[in-house]
Amino acid sequence: MTVAPPAPSVAPSAAETRPKLVSRQLEAWFGDNRVLKGVDMEVPARRVTAIIGPSGCGKSTYIRCLNRMHEMVPGARMAGRIELDGVDVYGPDVDPVLLRRKVGMVFQKPNPFPTMSIRDNVLAGLRLSRRKVAKTEAEAIVEKALRGAALWDEVKDQLKKPGTDLSGGQQQRLCIARSIAVEPEVLLMDEPASALDPIATARIEDLLHELKERYTIVIVTHNMQQAARVSDQTAFFLSGELVEMADTNTIFTSPGDRRTEDYITGKFG
């Protein structure tokens, strides 16, 4: 990659030690249903952090709180504190719209904009946030983002085609390209490969290894092998609580909690 990493706001050594995202006693509800019951967690910068756990354990809700997407659902609310680089993201001065430009998101099902070409999909983040880009600059952004998502070679001759004409795996990489085109600092991925076949999944996983050099990645996954393959840190959620979080190796070889061990050995879940 010839791409320069986004300038870190603090010195590299400090960035290594200070967590990128911190949640304190995070609780979340859908109506009367309490889906997160006080989660304390720290997400390290420039690492892949995987969140695993059975269905309904609150792992998707957790990452949707990180970029304030949770509050867009009618009847949803949260309590507790989330900090991005030490700043409270639910603070009164924080515009959730601006926050989401820093904390991008890739969804479970590929969702390219059906009315836009491949090229326009990549530029959508810039256009939708009303940032003006010159044509030559736009071309550079498109190529850089598509290369970043390992899609450039496959689509460089058909940038005018609708994004929805691509295969499922390509669409998901297009969505990743769309997210990184706005140069976020954090990339949240909500089971990004669960709708894809094994080959497409492998490509996305390879991509994660490259992306973590520039972005802080939090990936929710159902698939424990995937967590083991792609992540540096793994967090295990159960019934809205963080059971434990540690180095991925530790979690999969000698977990500290009985429930983690039962889950990863397939006793339930």
Added chain:
Amino acid sequence: MADLTLPDPVTRHDTGHASRPRHRTRSVTPLGEKLIEWTLLACGLVSIFTTLGILAVLLVEAVGFFDEVSLADFFGDTQWTPLFADKHFGIWPLISGTFLTTAIATLVAVPFGLLAAIYLSEFAPARARRILKPALEVLAGVPTIVYGYFALVVVTPLLQQVFPGLAGFNALSAGLVMGIMIIPMVSSLSEDALHAVPMSLREASWGLGAARLTTIFKVVLPAAMSGIVASIILAVSRAIGETMIVAIAAGQQPRLTLDPSVPVETMTSYIVQVSMGDTPTGTIEYRTIFAVGVTLFAMTLVMNVLSRRFVKRFRYGGTR
């Protein structure tokens, strides 16, 4: 033509059955099933043949009309006075009357209908939506004769207080009320189209740091555009064909004008005027209504064809 390879109908039939295993629970014999199929086909054909029948009558009578009046007069003259001694057969005054009332109605219905649809789909809480949408649709159930009276005895006097020069019968009042009448068509169908846009597209847009309004105008509206355009076209066709409101409130004076404050006559209200009068059948006056009818039919047909093309063009990438 012989080179064309058509899909084998037998194979298609089988695949259809494979995906819907209904032989196991079949309670209808193959013959019974055929019978149902034919009945359904017949029901569909009734409306097609009725349309063809109407078209045939219109054309036969219109041909009789154009034997006596040349197309050059029909499209070249600027006066429409078939019921007077000095007969002129220029269709333009009727077209302008229809155009004027329809344009006013569209100017009312599109902004109000679309904004109502956006509110209902994107902002209204589920409860408000459940109550407001049917309430708005009730507007469409009001008999048009009531709208006509409303335009004549309520809206026109109100408008006359604002514009003292307004005639008792005018295109403005009829157009405004007709616009209110077609708001539910625009709002209800557009709301359906907006609501059908998957939530995942809105989330994708929000996730990229787009504000709520930007998401609505740049992502949701374009994705729903084919449905929105279809709803507008449908509403405009309805306005073109609307009869009672214009017959009551717009007057019956064929006049080549775009001034909304004077009486005009639309194609539909002319047809009413002749049909309800004592014009003997077979006369040229009687035949004029078929010529006008054909023109009306042709206009709505062209609009429908155009709208189909328009809708296709907006369906970029489809809804997959």
